[in-house]
Amino acid sequence: MTAAALELRGVEKRFGATEIVRGVDLRVEKGERHALIGPNGAGKSVLFNLISALFPLSCGSIALHGEPITGKRAYEVNRRGLSRSFQVTNLFHRMTVFENVRCALLWPLGHRYSFWRGVGRLADANRRAREVLDEIGLAARADVPAGILSYAEQRALEIGITIAGGADVILLDEPTAGMSRTETEAAVELIRRISRDRTLLIVEHDMSVVFGLADRISVLVYGRIIATGTPAQIRSDVKVREAYLGGAAHA
Amino acid sequence: MKGGAWTWGAYAALLLALPLVFRSGFAMSLFCQAGIVAIFALSYNMLLGQTGLLSFGHAVYYGLGALFTIHALNLAAAGWHLPVTLMPLVGAASGLAFGIVLGYVTTRRAGTTFAMISLGVGEMVAACSLMFPGFFGGEAGISGNRSTGEPFLGITYGPQIQMYYLVAAWLLLSTAAMYALTRTPLGRMANAVRDNPQRAQFVGYDPQWVRFMMVALSGFFAGLAGGLAALNYEIVSAESLSAYTSGLVLLATYLGGIRSFAGPILGAVAVTLMQTVLASFTTAWPFYFGLVFLATVLFVPGGIAGVVHLHKRLWEARLLRRAAPVYARMALPVVVAFASGVVLVEMAYRASAGAPLKLAGWQLDARSSATWIAAVASFAVACLACRWAWRAAQPRWTEVSALIGEAR
Numbered sequence: 001m002t003a004a005a006l007e008l009r010g011v012e013k014r015f016g017a018t019e020i021v022r023g024v025d026l027r028v029e030k031g032e033r034h035a036l037i038g039p040n041g042a043g044k045s046v047l048f049n050l051i052s053a054l055f056p057l058s059c060g061s062i063a064l065h066g067e068p069i070t071g072k073r074a075y076e077v078n079r080r081g082l083s084r085s086f087q088v089t090n091l092f093h094r095m096t097v098f099e100n101v102r103c104a105l106l107w108p109l110g111h112r113y114s115f116w117r118g119v120g121r122l123a124d125a126n127r128r129a130r131e132v133l134d135e136i137g138l139a140a141r142a143d144v145p146a147g148i149l150s151y152a153e154q155r156a157l158e159i160g161i162t163i164a165g166g167a168d169v170i171l172l173d174e175p176t177a178g179m180s181r182t183e184t185e186a187a188v189e190l191i192r193r194i195s196r197d198r199t200l201l202i203v204e205h206d207m208s209v210v211f212g213l214a215d216r217i218s219v220l221v222y223g224r225i226i227a228t229g230t231p232a233q234i235r236s237d238v239k240v241r242e243a244y245l246g247g248a249a250h251a
Numbered sequence: 252m253k254g255g256a257w258t259w260g261a262y263a264a265l266l267l268a269l270p271l272v273f274r275s276g277f278a279m280s281l282f283c284q285a286g287i288v289a290i291f292a293l294s295y296n297m298l299l300g301q302t303g304l305l306s307f308g309h310a311v312y313y314g315l316g317a318l319f320t321i322h323a324l325n326l327a328a329a330g331w332h333l334p335v336t337l338m339p340l341v342g343a344a345s346g347l348a349f350g351i352v353l354g355y356v357t358t359r360r361a362g363t364t365f366a367m368i369s370l371g372v373g374e375m376v377a378a379c380s381l382m383f384p385g386f387f388g389g390e391a392g393i394s395g396n397r398s399t400g401e402p403f404l405g406i407t408y409g410p411q412i413q414m415y416y417l418v419a420a421w422l423l424l425s426t427a428a429m430y431a432l433t434r435t436p437l438g439r440m441a442n443a444v445r446d447n448p449q450r451a452q453f454v455g456y457d458p459q460w461v462r463f464m465m466v467a468l469s470g471f472f473a474g475l476a477g478g479l480a481a482l483n484y485e486i487v488s489a490e491s492l493s494a495y496t497s498g499l500v501l502l503a504t505y506l507g508g509i510r511s512f513a514g515p516i517l518g519a520v521a522v523t524l525m526q527t528v529l530a531s532f533t534t535a536w537p538f539y540f541g542l543v544f545l546a547t548v549l550f551v552p553g554g555i556a557g558v559v560h561l562h563k564r565l566w567e568a569r570l571l572r573r574a575a576p577v578y579a580r581m582a583l584p585v586v587v588a589f590a591s592g593v594v595l596v597e598m599a600y601r602a603s604a605g606a607p608l609k610l611a612g613w614q615l616d617a618r619s620s621a622t623w624i625a626a627v628a629s630f631a632v633a634c635l636a637c638r639w640a641w642r643a644a645q646p647r648w649t650e651v652s653a654l655i656g657e658a659r
């Protein structure tokens with residue numbers, strides 16, 4: 001059996017006495033588009049923060065392509081090919097759109113902490129940054145500071161930074177939150193395009209997005225995964241219905 | 252890049268031509284001082300403006316750079332073959348070395364914690380200057396003589412003009428180097444870490460390491476400035492690594508504008524002018540210095556460079572004419588408020604010192620209550636007029652700012 005792109009075993013997270021994530025086992029196969037859904041407060045964002053090493057685990061282990069990443073620092077996990085976006089837009093707000101994307105390319109292209117090479121001469125980074133801007137539809141806004149973009153544009157840039165470095169496992173945290181219908185459609189199209197040949201784990205509240213995009217879905221309720229399966233399986237799952245139709249209180 | 256080439260050409264030409272226009276010894280020592288503070292302030296802005304690190308102990312690198320250079324100078328006088336021209340590199344190397352050692356400690360945390368640790372480290376090093384007087388020179392300081400070496404192409408660094416060109420050359424070199432640094436992967440990631448350290452981690456960078464490298468490199472340039480100071484003043488005292496010097500470079504950098512690369516140079520010139528020219532007019536100059544700094548923080552957070560930048564944009568957008576009435580309205584009340592403020596400060600100062608006061612040809616009696624009442628009244632009226640004029644002018648100013656996209 002080949003290693004999963006991402007594998008969580010017995011992952012737990014406590015903040016003081018409060019247990020937020022209570023033993024999650026999750027396997028995301030290579031090339032799969034996997035959605036994580038669940039009611040508010042189920043621990044979806046916390047789980048993302050655990051996988052991306054923003055928070056340390058209280059218990060359990062996480063493996064990326066079969067290699068353990070438990071206890072690694074966030075930048076180390078990122079260097080191993082896992083990239084994420086944030087629910088609340090998280091950009092380099094005083095830098096231009098182009099600079100934002102180029103910063104996401106420097107490490108993956110091996111420029112590290114170099115202070116002897118001008119960024120203007122890094123042909124690879126500049127070319128790729130322009131390609132990414134084309135891909136996310138922000139080429140015309142390249143020289144604008146990220147802080148003054150419109151909300152939908154900032155969300156697109158958020159995705160652009162996440163995918164620019166060529167990470168093969170992508171975590172998107174509510175990429176369409178707060179978007180209008182048309183903006184959401186454009187975003188879904190973008191996500192579909194960028195997740196080709198990549199592994200995607202996505203948290204999303206918009207069910208039409210989830211069911212239209214995901215190959216498999218996991219349902220997280222009160223820090224536990226109560227069901228994993230194809231969209232059709234999830235739709236007909238009794239436990240899931242209970243959780244979503246007000247039964248969450250005694251799930 | 253054509254505009255950039257012009258700017259650099261003009262900068263080099265200005266440095267070259269300054270002593271040809273202003274020939275006095277006073278001007279020459281003023282330029283040397285300003286040039287040294289400019290390098291120091293630029294190095295400080297590598298932290299404050301570019302990496303978002305507020306340091307209260309940057310003089311440590313400057314002072315240690317100066318100390319090592321003055322010791323090197325004395326070694327050269329004792330027969331070692333060390334060219335004076337390259338001696339600022341001794342300061343730079345020691346600044347870098349201490350930047351690496353102390354930076355490792357200070358950059359463990361960012362934000363307020365960094366500021367506090369930098370203050371603590373600064374105080375510790377300053378305390379050393381009294382504990383080890385042999386190396387630090389104690390209260391009297393250590394003196395040297397920059398013109399003891401063999402003349403090279405007739406250059407002895409005896410005359411101040413030769414010292415000026417040494418400062419100018421190093422200033423030009425280090426400005427270019429620090430500017431180039433802003434356009435490297437490390438320089439850009441320093442900006443990224445300043446804006447959002449969390450996100451910097453998720454594009455593969457360790458924010459702590461970025462900060463550490465910036466502290467070390469900025470120590471290099473601060474040490475270089477210290478080395479030049481040692482050569483220029485031919486004496487290094489404990490003050491050069493004290494909290495006072497750390498504070499001064501913070502003020503100069505902020506006054507000049509931390510968001511612009513060239514801002515600290517302008518700030519260095521402004522502070523040097525206040526320390527020398529203003530100080531020759533009034534002994535109350537530190538008070539005015541404080542006021543100017545306060546006004547900068549409150550009203551023009553972009554500093555001098557921010558003001559210049561704003562007017563450049565107004566000029567480019569051909570909006571200067573529309574903004575002009577704002578200045579016309581504000582001019583009189585501001586000038587009167589400023590003048591009566593100066594009169595008040597000077598009167599208070601002279602009254603306590605018991606000296607007679609003569610301002611712009613006017614004999615003022617600091618002991619008569621009538622003079623005081625007149626000054627206070629004129630100050631109060633002018634301040635009210637400022638408020639009133641600003642209220643009337645604000646809509647137009649808002650309109651003009653909106654047109655150039657300068658959100659307030």
